[in-house]
Amino acid sequence: MNEDYLWDKSGEPDPEIERLEQTLGRLRYKRPAEPLPLPASTRWSFKLNSQPALAAAAALLLLILAGGVWLGLTRSNSSEGNSTITSGPTPTEIREQQQIVSDVRPSVEPDSQIEKRASQDEGKVVAAAVPYVGSRRDKLSGRSTGARQELTGRREPSRSSRERREQIARDGEKAKEQLILALHITSEKLNRVQKKIQTSQERGPV
Amino acid sequence: MSETGTATNLLFIAGARGASTAAQPAMETSPDARLVEDVRRGDRESFGRLYDLYGPMVHGILLARVPWGEVDDLVQDVFLVAFKRIHTLREAGAFGGWLAMIARNRAVDFHRRRRETEELPENLAQRSSVDPEAAEALALIRTLPEAYRETLVLRLVEGMTGPEIAERTGLTPASVRVNLHRGMKLLREKLGMEKQP
Numbered sequence: 001m002n003e004d005y006l007w008d009k010s011g012e013p014d015p016e017i018e019r020l021e022q023t024l025g026r027l028r029y030k031r032p033a034e035p036l037p038l039p040a041s042t043r044w045s046f047k048l049n050s051q052p053a054l055a056a057a058a059a060l061l062l063l064i065l066a067g068g069v070w071l072g073l074t075r076s077n078s079s080e081g082n083s084t085i086t087s088g089p090t091p092t093e094i095r096e097q098q099q100i101v102s103d104v105r106p107s108v109e110p111d112s113q114i115e116k117r118a119s120q121d122e123g124k125v126v127a128a129a130v131p132y133v134g135s136r137r138d139k140l141s142g143r144s145t146g147a148r149q150e151l152t153g154r155r156e157p158s159r160s161s162r163e164r165r166e167q168i169a170r171d172g173e174k175a176k177e178q179l180i181l182a183l184h185i186t187s188e189k190l191n192r193v194q195k196k197i198q199t200s201q202e203r204g205p206v
Numbered sequence: 207m208s209e210t211g212t213a214t215n216l217l218f219i220a221g222a223r224g225a226s227t228a229a230q231p232a233m234e235t236s237p238d239a240r241l242v243e244d245v246r247r248g249d250r251e252s253f254g255r256l257y258d259l260y261g262p263m264v265h266g267i268l269l270a271r272v273p274w275g276e277v278d279d280l281v282q283d284v285f286l287v288a289f290k291r292i293h294t295l296r297e298a299g300a301f302g303g304w305l306a307m308i309a310r311n312r313a314v315d316f317h318r319r320r321r322e323t324e325e326l327p328e329n330l331a332q333r334s335s336v337d338p339e340a341a342e343a344l345a346l347i348r349t350l351p352e353a354y355r356e357t358l359v360l361r362l363v364e365g366m367t368g369p370e371i372a373e374r375t376g377l378t379p380a381s382v383r384v385n386l387h388r389g390m391k392l393l394r395e396k397l398g399m400e401k402q403p
Contacts, residue, residue: 006361006386007368016394017362024347024363026340027274029265029281036257036282038250038289 303376
């Protein structure tokens, strides 16, 4: 058998293949004279095409809501933080605050970014660090109390402000958990939709 | 879809280049893919062009599976379905493989519906309007495994070369080559057996 001729009709023609081509060629496709009767308009399959769009919209909405909750808590923390600062911090004090922030969460913000933000708005440095408090929040609250004492030059009523801070930290934790849960649910839904679309496309129309 | 149809489609998927793993660079779009994009934008003439280009492939795939007398109607059905669902095709470059799958599914659907209704015996419909020698050769090819059957019909009936079959159907050239070689070997054996007294 001439492999090349069978593959791409090159080389010496194989007599048996040639004979089959002549015989079977009588069944070859002939394009019909009439054009294909296409429908008036291409109907969109609303269900199939809308699923990813709806899922994406739902995911976006969830993210916006979760982000709004988180921002709201952040702002309430920042207003809490600002109220205890009664005098402008000196550069030395700013550096101390930066040290506190970098100790709590060194992997999130490099010192250069913290310094940049401090130069833009000094009062917000501590407030911005509060939402990032994780397992070491006790250390932060302890240190920040100390820092604030240096800033203001007087002792605050420690019990009520400490309780308030703890409450805020708890609320922050809750909001964080809710945000993570919302993101997790959204991601699951998107994966499910993606799998459904993939499966239906592989099956093709019946 | 029957289990055989599902298994066949899986075999073809396994041998297919597939849209997501195509070796084509991202920037390069084939002429056929551009036609598909034009159709998506509402250009019906481009779909007519695709009909011309892929008609032989669809005809061959169906001829390997359904009675000869039914093929022309089913070719039209396949293209109508493709036109309606072209927006669901993710990769324009995978149009050929996608269309081939529609054709195979349509053939499976045809047989499923036939089982549910009364039909005329196949031979009568066939022999009244087709060359007997060609019908006999086609009947022999139809006894071969589906992957070989389809490739041989595209080669021997539709006159497509191996590279053309690979390009149109989305199969890899290596798969097509193997199917052609093994299919032809089996066909020769059957032809040899037919000739024996």
